[in-house]
Amino acid sequence: MSTETLPSEQADAGGSVFSSKNVLRVFFEKWPLAVLLALSWIALLVIIVAFAPFIAPYDYLAISLTDRLAPPLFLGGGWAHPLGTDELGRDVLSRLLMSVRISIVIAFLSTLIAATLGVSLGFIAAYFRGKVEQLVLMLIDAQAAMPFMIIALAVLAFFGNSLMLFTILMGFYGWERIARIARGLALSANEQGYATAVRDIGASPWRIYGRHILPNIASTLIVSMTLNFPEVILLESGLSFLGLGVQPPLSSLGNMVGYGRDYIQSAPWIMLAPSVVIVLTTLAISIVGDWLRDLFDPTLS
Amino acid sequence: MFAYILNRVARAVLTLIIIVSLAFVILRMSGDPAIMILGPEAPPQAVEAFRKAWGLDQPIWVQYAKYFGAVIQGDLGNSMRDGRAALEVVWERVPLTLAITVPALLLNILIGLPAGVLAALFRNTAYDRLIMMVSVIGFTVPSFVMGLTLSLLLAVWLRLLPSGGSGTVAHAVLPVVTMGIIGAAVIARFTRSAMLEVLGQPYIRTASAKGVPWSQVITRHALANAAIPTMTIIGFMVGSLVAGAVVVESVFSWPGVGRLLVTAVANRDLAVVQVILLLIGFTMVAANLAVDLLYGWVDPRMRTKTATAGA
Numbered sequence: 001m002s003t004e005t006l007p008s009e010q011a012d013a014g015g016s017v018f019s020s021k022n023v024l025r026v027f028f029e030k031w032p033l034a035v036l037l038a039l040s041w042i043a044l045l046v047i048i049v050a051f052a053p054f055i056a057p058y059d060y061l062a063i064s065l066t067d068r069l070a071p072p073l074f075l076g077g078g079w080a081h082p083l084g085t086d087e088l089g090r091d092v093l094s095r096l097l098m099s100v101r102i103s104i105v106i107a108f109l110s111t112l113i114a115a116t117l118g119v120s121l122g123f124i125a126a127y128f129r130g131k132v133e134q135l136v137l138m139l140i141d142a143q144a145a146m147p148f149m150i151i152a153l154a155v156l157a158f159f160g161n162s163l164m165l166f167t168i169l170m171g172f173y174g175w176e177r178i179a180r181i182a183r184g185l186a187l188s189a190n191e192q193g194y195a196t197a198v199r200d201i202g203a204s205p206w207r208i209y210g211r212h213i214l215p216n217i218a219s220t221l222i223v224s225m226t227l228n229f230p231e232v233i234l235l236e237s238g239l240s241f242l243g244l245g246v247q248p249p250l251s252s253l254g255n256m257v258g259y260g261r262d263y264i265q266s267a268p269w270i271m272l273a274p275s276v277v278i279v280l281t282t283l284a285i286s287i288v289g290d291w292l293r294d295l296f297d298p299t300l301s
Numbered sequence: 302m303f304a305y306i307l308n309r310v311a312r313a314v315l316t317l318i319i320i321v322s323l324a325f326v327i328l329r330m331s332g333d334p335a336i337m338i339l340g341p342e343a344p345p346q347a348v349e350a351f352r353k354a355w356g357l358d359q360p361i362w363v364q365y366a367k368y369f370g371a372v373i374q375g376d377l378g379n380s381m382r383d384g385r386a387a388l389e390v391v392w393e394r395v396p397l398t399l400a401i402t403v404p405a406l407l408l409n410i411l412i413g414l415p416a417g418v419l420a421a422l423f424r425n426t427a428y429d430r431l432i433m434m435v436s437v438i439g440f441t442v443p444s445f446v447m448g449l450t451l452s453l454l455l456a457v458w459l460r461l462l463p464s465g466g467s468g469t470v471a472h473a474v475l476p477v478v479t480m481g482i483i484g485a486a487v488i489a490r491f492t493r494s495a496m497l498e499v500l501g502q503p504y505i506r507t508a509s510a511k512g513v514p515w516s517q518v519i520t521r522h523a524l525a526n527a528a529i530p531t532m533t534i535i536g537f538m539v540g541s542l543v544a545g546a547v548v549v550e551s552v553f554s555w556p557g558v559g560r561l562l563v564t565a566v567a568n569r570d571l572a573v574v575q576v577i578l579l580l581i582g583f584t585m586v587a588a589n590l591a592v593d594l595l596y597g598w599v600d601p602r603m604r605t606k607t608a609t610a611g612a
Contacts, residue, residue: 145316145589147544150562150581157566157574158327234443238548241445242563254445261449261552264464265457272453275446282441 035291038284045104045281052101056094061249064089069267084269086259095251096273103252104281106167107232113171114232115178115225122182123209126190136179143176148235156244166245170236174228181224185217219296226289230282237278253278305597313590320582324575325368377579378572387572391558391580397467398550398557401476402542408481409488410535416485417492418527421500422519432489439486444545448479448552465554476553480545484538491534495527502526529600536592540585543577 048055065088072084072092083092125136143151155169186209189195198212233253239245240254248255253274260271352358359367371377377388420432438447452475456464463472499505500523508518538545547559554560558577565573 142319145585146582147541147585149547150541150544150578153547153562153566154327154574154578157569157571160569230441238443238445241443242548242551244563244566254443257445257449264449264453268453268457271449275449278446279442282443283437286437286441 032291034287038287038291041280041284042288045100048097049101049104052097056091056097058091058094060090060094060098060251062090062094069263071267072269072273075269083273084267086267086270087263092256092270092273095256096253096277099251099253099256099274100277100281102246102250103233103236103254103278106170106236106246106252107229109167110170110173110232110236111225111229113168114173114175114228115221117171118175118178119182119214119221121175122179122184123186123213125179125183126186127205127209133183136183140176140179143172148173149238152235152239153244156239161244161247163246163250166239170232173232173235178221178224178228181220182217185220186213189213189216223289223293223296226285226292229289230285233278233282233285306594309590309593309597313586316586317583320586321369321372321579322365324578324582325365372579377576380570380573382568382570382573387576390573391561391576394556394558394561395580397555398543398546398559401473401549401555401557402480402546404473404477405480405484405545406538406542408477409484409538412481412485413488414492414531417489417531418496418524420489420493421496424497429493433493436486436490439483439490442483444479444483444548445552447483448475448549451475451479452552465552467555472553472555476546476549476555479552480549484545488531488534488538492527492531495530496523498530499523499526525599529596532592532595532599536588537585539591540588541581543581543584 064085067081067085067089069087070078070081070085070089073079073082075084081091081093083096085091086095121136121139125133151172152169156166159165190213194216195208195213198208203212236245236252237254237257240252241258243255243258246252246255256274257271257278260267260269260274263270349358375388377386379385380387380390383390416432416436420429423429452464455461455475462474463469464475466472505518505522508522509515513521543558543562545559546555546557547562549555550557550559551563558580561573562577564570565577
């Protein structure tokens with residue numbers, strides 16, 4: 001995408017006669033509409049994550065049995081509960097905001113864990129080579145060979161569930177891809193002049209990898225983290241949907257869909273609202289991730 | 302070719318041994334099964350009796366050797382909840398899972414492959430964009446949302462199909478379609494990029510430059526080469542058939558292995574979980590082996606390369 005937009009932009013800047021009336025076009029070529037929409041959605045999510053308890057019109061746990069299963073606005077409900085209420089009369093909008101918060105925070109922490117784990121192991125493999133590298137590569141292959149959903153279910157069965165364990169478990173999702181990328185990039189960085197130069201000056205491996213190689217490969221790593229993020233959201237919501245992820249009284253987007261499923265006949269809005277948020281969120285982050293990838297590193301696609 | 306097959310089979314067997322051993326390690330690491338089943342307040346005599354009954358009072362290597370011997374003989378313990386053989390509990394669910402996953406897989410391949418190939422051949426046309434837009438579904442819509450949406454439309458509102466349960470063909474339609482659409486999207490996207498990669502290769506240019514008709518270039522040169530990466534992803538999907546069914550079976554209350562896994566995890570019925578893990582492990586290994594052998598058949602380079610590397 002960027003390879004097409006950049007030359008035209010330069011041509012415009014270089015005194016083309018069409019430059020003045022193409023300002024808008026140039027802008028949209030640089031910032032495609034889909035990317036702008038995706039970024040706005042992500043900005044909205046960030047605001048929700050930061051301020052959910054203040055925005056939410058009700059306490060997300062407040063039960064009001066007189067308001068059970070009130071329909072949302074688009075099905076003829078009132079402004080008191082814009083997205084309706086659930087089987088216990090809890091406000092769906094308030095629950096949705098809190099669920100977004102939990103889901104995003106889990107996905108964010110997990111992605112950070114996966115990135116730390118992946119980069120460390122990738123660097124260790126690249127630094128030590130030999131047997132250590134073989135071991136890391138074997139771990140990568142083993143992780144990639146088994147569907148992660150199954151590994152997660154097994155761990156939850158064997159070790160039980162807590163929010164902390166669950167978040168760490170999600171952090172094991174995708175580390176192998178990041179490790180593979182980090183190792184490859186570190187190996188090729190080692191061949192380049194700057195790494196050799198700092199090594200010859202006598203810099204420690206920590207300094208070479210942390211201060212020189214890491215910043216140089218950061219853009220690619222950020223892209224792969226961005227692409228990991230929506231997949232963690234899908235995994236988390238899937239497990240929570242099955243009742244094996246985030247446990248009540250906390251609520252995540254998957255939980256809401258899971259409980260809403262029982263009311264799919266009488267109150268489909270309970271399940272629809274979080275479903276829409278999940279799809280829009282994964283879509284938005286994927287769009288931004290693809291866009292960043294094309295921007296930073298067209299060779300990756 | 303024989304060395305290649307031997308190499309692959311040896312690796313498959315090694316992986317199986319690792320999986321079986323890993324299951325044992327995790328099972329023992331997860332804490333004292335006696336306490337877990339009987340509860341922390343159980344009287345010491347009961348715990349002792351339980352340990353003796355399950356062989357937990359012996360040294361760990363004896364337990365491992367016994368466990369390994371038992372696994373080879375197909376004895377995988379009893380369901381810790383209802384006392385029946387865990388293998389039997391799982392085995393009776395397998396046909397039900399196959400009944401929805403195999404048609405779904407066929408649907409994936411029948412839709413996904415042609416869609417991906419056509420999208421690559423008509424790259425950057427409206428047709429390509431349409432296919433890629435639809436295939437985004439496979440990556441952004443979780444299967445439970447897809448399943449529930451289809452269920453809302455076709456079962457709740459239009460009342461064409463049952464929304465859950467099993468017994469008739471109609472019950473299988475929604476689970477099959479849900480898995481079919483999502484898998485097809487994944488295969489289509491993968492096939493497209495594999496095809497694009499191949500179409501950019503010099504030998505394609507050479508073939509068309511020396512006068513081979515374009516349709517021949519596609520069928521004889523492009524498809525054969527794009528088949529290799531595509532086979533990998535299809536192999537992975539075959540291997541993860543049971544895994545893929547976990548969520549969908551739960552959405553539609555389909556009593557297969559996937560749903561059994563969810564209830565076993567929720568009840569912490571470790572013997573059943575372990576049998577399902579081994580079953581999935583075996584399927585993955587078998588699918589990988591099949592793909593490896595197919596590689597050797599499709600691509601002669603693989604045979605010689607791996608044979609020399611393995612020697």
